[in-house]
Amino acid sequence: MEIVHTPVLLNECLQYLSPVGEPFESHAVMIDSTLGEGGHTYNFLSKYKNLSIIGLDADKVIQAKAKQRLAEFGDRVHFFNGWFQDFYADYPEEYEKPDLILFDLGISVFHYEKSERGFSFRYDEKLDMRLNANSEKSAADLVNELPEEKLADLIYLYGEEKFSRRIARAIVEARMGGRIESSKALAEIIWNAVPSNYRYGNIHPATRTFQALRIAVNGELKRLPLALHNAFNNLKTGGKMGVITFHSLEDRIVKNYFRNLGKQCVCPPEVAVCRCGGKQCAELITRKPVAPTEEEIKMNSPSRSAKLRVVRKIQDATEYHLAGVEGY
Numbered sequence: 332m333e334i335v336h337t338p339v340l341l342n343e344c345l346q347y348l349s350p351v352g353e354p355f356e357s358h359a360v361m362i363d364s365t366l367g368e369g370g371h372t373y374n375f376l377s378k379y380k381n382l383s384i385i386g387l388d389a390d391k392v393i394q395a396k397a398k399q400r401l402a403e404f405g406d407r408v409h410f411f412n413g414w415f416q417d418f419y420a421d422y423p424e425e426y427e428k429p430d431l432i433l434f435d436l437g438i439s440v441f442h443y444e445k446s447e448r449g450f451s452f453r454y455d456e457k458l459d460m461r462l463n464a465n466s467e468k469s470a471a472d473l474v475n476e477l478p479e480e481k482l483a484d485l486i487y488l489y490g491e492e493k494f495s496r497r498i499a500r501a502i503v504e505a506r507m508g509g510r511i512e513s514s515k516a517l518a519e520i521i522w523n524a525v526p527s528n529y530r531y532g533n534i535h536p537a538t539r540t541f542q543a544l545r546i547a548v549n550g551e552l553k554r555l556p557l558a559l560h561n562a563f564n565n566l567k568t569g570g571k572m573g574v575i576t577f578h579s580l581e582d583r584i585v586k587n588y589f590r591n592l593g594k595q596c597v598c599p600p601e602v603a604v605c606r607c608g609g610k611q612c613a614e615l616i617t618r619k620p621v622a623p624t625e626e627e628i629k630m631n632s633p634s635r636s637a638k639l640r641v642v643r644k645i646q647d648a649t650e651y652h653l654a655g656v657e658g659y
Contacts, residue, residue, distance in 0.1 A: 338370030339437065339634040340575055343621050345374060347573055347641045348431050350382050354569040357381055361431035364415040364562065369397035371433060376404045383407045385426055389414045389463040414463065416554040419561035432562050432572040436555075436581055437637070438545070450545060452518035452537045458511065460541075460548045470544040474517060475510050479503045489552070489580065490543030498524045498540055514541075542578070555584050556656045563592070563613070566644045571616065573641040582620065582638050584657055589615060589642050591652040598651055607651040613642040 338344075350359035359382050363372045366386035375382055384407065388394040391412055401408045409426070411418055415434070422428070438450065450460055460470040477485065483499035486492045501524035502511065511517055521537040522530060530536050546552055559574070566572055576582035591597045592613035598605050620638035628635045 337631045337634075338374065339435070339627070339631065339637045340621065340623055340639045341371065341374055343639055344371060344433060344573060344575075345378055347616060347621070347639070348375075348433060348571050350379050350431060354567070355381070355430055358383070359430040360385070360427050361433065362387065362429045362562075364418075364432060364434045364558075365436065366397050366410070367393055367435070369400045371435060372397070372408065373401060376401070376407055382431075383409075385409045385411060385429070387411045387413065387415050387418050414554065416558035416561070419558055419565055422561075422565050428565055428567050430567050430570045432566055432570070434559075434562075434572075434574040436551070436575060437577045437633070450514075450541070452514050452535060452541055455513050455515035458514050458517060460545045462549050466548065468548060470548050471510070471512055473544060473547060474502060475506050485547055486540050486543045488543070489546040490539035490541075491579070492539040492543065494525050494529065494536075495540075500524070517541075546580075552580055552584065552657070555581060556588060556653055559585065559588050560648060560653055563642075563644065564647045568644055568646065571641060571643050573639055575637055575639050576620075577636050577638075580657070582640075585640050586620075587656045588653065589613065589640055591654065591656070592642055592648055597649075597654060599654065607649045608646070610646060612646050612648045612652060613644055616641040616643055 348361070350361065359379070361375060361382055361384045363369075363375075363384055363386045366372060366388040369386065372384050372386055376384060386394070386397060386401070386408060388397070389412070394410060394412055398410060411423070458469065458471040458474065473482070473485070479499050482502060483495045486498055487495035492498065498521050501520050502517070505511060505520045511520070517540075518535070518537040521540055525536045563572055574585045576585055593611060593615045595611055596605050596607055596609050598607050617640050620640050623634040623637055
């Protein structure tokens, strides 16, 4: 049976990012910054006939699947293969500026179930985890080359794993007997490294370590702040931008940046004269993050940690609006 990714918070996205009323009028342009298999885009195009969408994705393989799925919409959908931070940093001249922008920072079920790149510890696959094959370092490179202390710090910082030191020590000891190349081998090392009572919790003990490696390999947190900033400044005035996050680290980045956009002034205390413009750059449409309903969580368990935040643009932001945002 073909596995299809279920888009999270779909109804909420369709509501909060609807291209209805001013300033969208008869036509609107949306950018799906993380196209994946095209789930959100498919539903937006189906519901809103005045909408065209530019779909971005760094993974050529999954983008090919999206192209097949979205073929029925013809020239209402366009595709860009590459990282979203590169797209927004150098916005292509051939594209109209967007009225709507969506980021879904989750990983598609395709990558866990079909990519064969070691995203899942349930399969015996090559330990890779790169969304873009041109990325320099694979997960295997980090696991086999990082010093123990740096590996432990990575697992703790990006995975929020309380047994990061024990896991890093076990990995370093194991790789002395030969390079660790498979997801299954790594999962077994982690399983044996943690206390016995930790092995039977709500999640597999390798979950957080695998998350940490995936984040590090793909630079997910490092590229997010500036990508959000450039995306916001490419957005048309009056347009809306929504971001779906799945763990506390990326949600904190989005929350702090959006909070700065909603302030009258974000200049540091030592700046005598306001340089940021002294005006609010965005309206916070969602004062608190929107979470999935109990019904959605029952139907799609990966949605349980999802949070949606949405802003409406008033004016461009300055570099001062990135102050205090982690990763910048």
